[in-house]
Structures are given as structure tokens and as C-alpha cells.
Amino acid sequence: MKTILQKLLITLLAAGSFSLASADEMFIFQTAEVKIDNNKGTLYIGTPVNVIKNVDDKNVLVEFSGIAFDDKLYSNKDKSLLMASVEKSTLGAKGEAKKVQAVIEKGYLTKVPSEVWEEHEEFFYETCTQCHAAHQPTEHSMLEWDAILQTMSGFAQLYTDESEYLSRYLKANANNGFYPEKK
Incomplete structure (x- = not known):
């Protein structure tokens, strides 16, 4: 046995x-x-x-x-x-x-990309819904997210590392990011 x-x-x-x-x-x-x-x-x-x-x-x-x-x-x-x-x-x-x-x-x-971004996604929605409804990451391209973040980081009073953290999440999940269709 x-x-x-x-x-x-x-x-x-x-x-x-x-x-x-x-x-x-x-x-x-x-x-x-x-x-x-x-x-x-x-x-x-x-x-x-x-x-x-x-x-x-x-x-x-x-x-x-x-x-x-x-x-x-x-x-x-x-x-x-x-x-x-x-x-x-x-x-x-x-x-x-x-x-x-x-x-x-x-x-x-x-194997699951959403596992990678759980904390990033939570931070995004906590931060970006304080003043307005948050957009889905796939609504914009990586370059569009760059422009949006340059403006909104000041309003949200993000530190540089927080802005970079958020930027990586948004770009990876953008409509031309790594895998928007897999999320």
C-alpha cells in the first residue's frame, strides 16, 4: 500500500x-x-x-x-x-x-492575468472614484492613459511611485496593452 x-x-x-x-x-x-x-x-x-x-x-x-x-x-x-x-x-x-x-x-x-492586477485595480478604483466615475482600463490606449495620468496625478495628489504603480496597471490593461481581452 x-x-x-x-x-x-x-x-x-x-x-x-x-x-x-x-x-x-x-x-x-x-x-x-x-x-x-x-x-x-x-x-x-x-x-x-x-x-x-x-x-x-x-x-x-x-x-x-x-x-x-x-x-x-x-x-x-x-x-x-x-x-x-x-x-x-x-x-x-x-x-x-x-x-x-x-x-x-x-x-x-x-495563468490568470487578473490575479496579477488585483491590488492595482483596487488602488485604481479607490483613487479614481473619489471625484468621478472611473473609466475601464480598456477604454483608452497606453498613450491616452499617459496623458490622462499626467493631468490626474496632480489632482489625486499621487506620489511618483503611486503614479508609476497605477500607470503600469492601466497600460497593461489598455485597449492596446498586453491582454485586454483576457481580463
């Missing part, structure tokens, strides 16, 4: 790690220090990635695409939303579309 339970447990653990490695698309749950193409790097919260394979029990290899500008990778040529950065300038020429791989701990990934 003990042998059967051990085999069942091993099978379940193996299936669990296989399901993570075979997932189509996942999202960075929290900004994380990673290894990008053998360099120290950072993957930023909300960035969509595809899991390629398990590296070991704790880490996976992920792949994602963006527009390279020296040591940074953005979601578009406007540099509206930072996806990743590396310590050394190895991502590519300015404005070049680039596919990148990184090694990251499994705990930094989630």
Missing part, C-alpha cells in the same frame, strides 16, 4: 510540473530578477510569457517577444510599456523586434 501511495504521489508531482511547463501563456505575477540570455535581468509584472520547459524543480525557461532598445525590451516602438531589462546591452538594435528567453522561478508565474 505504501509503495502505491508513493508512486501516486510521484505521478501527481510529475504531472503538476509538466502542466506548468506545457502551459501556453502565463503572466509575471511580480517583478522578478531573472537570467535573460545568460545575463542578469529583470522581468516586469504583468508581462505575458510562454513556458518552454522546466529547467529544474524550481525554475522554468520562458520566452517572450517585444521591441528592443539597447538593454530594454518594450511592448511597442513607442516604449509605452517596459517588459524586461538586462544588465548588459545585449537585447538588440533600436526598434528591432526580438524574441527573448529567460529562466525564472515558477512561483513568479500565474
Whole structure:
């Protein structure tokens, strides 16, 4: 009986790690220090990635695409939303579309983008409904949110870090953000 339970447990653990490695698309749950193409790097919260394979029990290899500008990778040529950065300038020429791989701990990934933004969303609605009805993030593009936040940050008396926190949430969920249709 003990042998059967051990085999069942091993099978379940193996299936669990296989399901993570075979997932189509996942999202960075929290900004994380990673290894990008053998360099120290950072993957930023909300960035969509595809899991390629398990590296070991704790880490996976992920792949994602963006527009390279020296040591940074953005979601578009406007540099509206930072996806990743590396310590050394190895991502590519300015404005070049680039596919990148990184090694990251499994705990930094989630399948559900709304889990990533729960606290950000709460902060948005608490802050932005004090004077008026809040707009849905998908009502505006990333550039429109930039303009709105420049004006409204002063009215809301946001600190710089609060404004950046809010900006990342709104841009990621904008109508041209990472995944407005998945929210």
C-alpha cells in the first residue's frame, strides 16, 4: 500500500510540473530578477510569457517577444510599456523586434492575468472614484492613459511611485496593452 501511495504521489508531482511547463501563456505575477540570455535581468509584472520547459524543480525557461532598445525590451516602438531589462546591452538594435528567453522561478508565474492586477485595480478604483466615475482600463490606449495620468496625478495628489504603480496597471490593461481581452 505504501509503495502505491508513493508512486501516486510521484505521478501527481510529475504531472503538476509538466502542466506548468506545457502551459501556453502565463503572466509575471511580480517583478522578478531573472537570467535573460545568460545575463542578469529583470522581468516586469504583468508581462505575458510562454513556458518552454522546466529547467529544474524550481525554475522554468520562458520566452517572450517585444521591441528592443539597447538593454530594454518594450511592448511597442513607442516604449509605452517596459517588459524586461538586462544588465548588459545585449537585447538588440533600436526598434528591432526580438524574441527573448529567460529562466525564472515558477512561483513568479500565474495563468490568470487578473490575479496579477488585483491590488492595482483596487488602488485604481479607490483613487479614481473619489471625484468621478472611473473609466475601464480598456477604454483608452497606453498613450491616452499617459496623458490622462499626467493631468490626474496632480489632482489625486499621487506620489511618483503611486503614479508609476497605477500607470503600469492601466497600460497593461489598455485597449492596446498586453491582454485586454483576457481580463
